[in-house]
Amino acid sequence: MSAASCLLTEDQFLCSICLDVFTDPVSTPCGHNFCKTCITQHWNINVPYQCPNCKQIFYSKPELQVNTFISEMAAQFRQSAQQKASSSSSEQQAAKPGEVPCDVCTGTKLKALKSCLVCLASYCETHLEPHLTMAGLKRHQLIDPVENLEDRMCTKHDKLLQLFCKTDQMCVCMLCTVSDHKTHDVxxxxxxxxxxxxxxxxTEAETQQMIQKRRLKIQEIKRSVELSKEDADREIAGGVQVFSALKESVERSQAELIDTIKEKQRETEKQAEGFIKELEQEISELKKRSSEVEQLSRSEDHLHLLQSLPSLNAAPPTKDWTEVS
Structure with a gap:
């Protein structure tokens, strides 16, 4: 048996459902092998009973017996795979907090490289190999590792959410299109x-444009304040020159005029400060919205973007500054 096992590859002793070495392997009538628990759970969910590999349909549930020969061979490969995984785990990185761990690793969970939307599991470099080498698994859709893969399944039909109903604005599965969403725009x-x-x-471009307009308005107001101050300085100088000749008789009037002009300037600056504060507040709100929109627009996760979009905050209320000068 040892000599024969050397002629076989490890892929031949991997269950195509759990992607691990067989545990209590059983053979279907069509000749394919699976873990007894895996194929039993698969058939408990999917009716009529269908082979996951060749898609042959059995109209009555086949009775399955453990294949002792394959079981013994798989035990040898399992021991070999564990030794191999143990030696390679020291080279691969363990999953850190916030990173997606491998769903197959036992003991130390390694960092997942990909998630499979068909298997609804995430895999490290070692356990991802069957998806890259086995013909049946190469057709599975791999994405960057994400958590909560079960959220990508239809809660009603237990099928992958791969369609969008425009009528109800929600993600649906294939079976939804022939039931609740049969006449909808999908x-x-x-x-x-x-x-x-x-x-x-x-939306992001429009928000950036609004920010730019408000920055220009701030510059306009600041320039207006500068011109106002220059005008005020000129008025003060002129007033001093006029009333100097009447120093004794109009000294009190001169002081009152200066105070009036300065008060006007203070009000102008106070009003300008109020405008600037409002504008900067609007810019802050718009920047926050721009950041949220930019972050969401960069997402490559289709489902996450569509499910997050309705919760995106509405555009913050802004003031029309066209008439302000």
């Missing part, structure tokens, strides 16, 4: 994602 998730992402880009 498009692929990616198509709606691209559309919404374009809208976010437009």
């Amino acid at each position: 498009v692929p998730l990616k198509e709606e994602y691209e559309g919404k992402k374009a809208e976010l880009g437009k």
